[in-house]
């Protein structure tokens with residue numbers, strides 16, 4: 001089927017009181033696993049390509065974007081493409097032509113006023129292209145910089161959390177379609193130990209007035225994810241969990257087959273492990289309330 005629109009998938013999930021899962025993809029095996037897992041779950045899904053994934057490919061967006069679109073267009077469930085954590089205006093401007101229906105513009109590292117101004121300009125441009133746009137207020141820490149080093153800020157620190165009154169003013173002042181909120185999750189966690197601030201989430205939904213997005217969801221336990229969706233999260237971003245599944249499967253395969261040289265058997269086991277992780281996580285976040 002043709003590519004779905006991220007905004008439509010998020011709105012439908014929000015209206016139904018559930019969430020759409022959005023998975024970060026790096027390789028073709030990630031893409032196939034996300035679509036295969038969504039088909040197994042019988043649910044729509046969002047394929048995300050982050051700016052860091054583009055930098056991993058030498059700054060080239062199209063190779064992975066076209067592969068993702070080709071797999072998505074053959075899927076039995078609706079699949080949308082989302083350009084994630086975009087800091088570069090040059091990359092932002094490639095989104096629509098590369099098949100993306102949405103972007104997450106990430107100026108959360110900037111002071112509030114600069115974040116607002118930059119995001120407002122990005123939203124105006126995105127809307128003129130027909131793109132749905134998400135932005136971040138507060139700061140979900142732990143995201144690797146281009147060099148692969150995570151910044152010291154932790155979103156477990158209350159100072160990094162999203163303030164409801166700022167969220168209200170930020171959405172009104174920028175015109176964004178969805179807001180990524182810092183409520184206790186942290187990017188790149190390999191253990192699922194994050195505790196979310198559900199009281200804060202309960203105040204952010206009415207204040208923001210747009211669907212809310214949870215980043216760093218790999219470190220959030222199932223019961224916390226379910227409670228976050230019940231509390232108003234409509235898009236759940238997951239990346240590291242797939243890399244944990246992939247790398248664990250490859251490590252186990254190579255330990256059992258130390259003389260292996262053909263990459264296909266271990267990439268196949270990695271893809272299967274990621275597919276199972278995707279289907280399971282979609283079941284957690286997109287279950288009917």
Ligand code: G3H
Pocket residue numbers: 024084085186187188189214215216217218219237238239240241
């Ligand atoms: O935007 C992407 C997500 O926030 C992924 O975070 O890798 O910690 O699951 P994660």
Ligand code: ZN
Pocket residue numbers: 085140187215216237
């Ligand atoms: Zn994120």
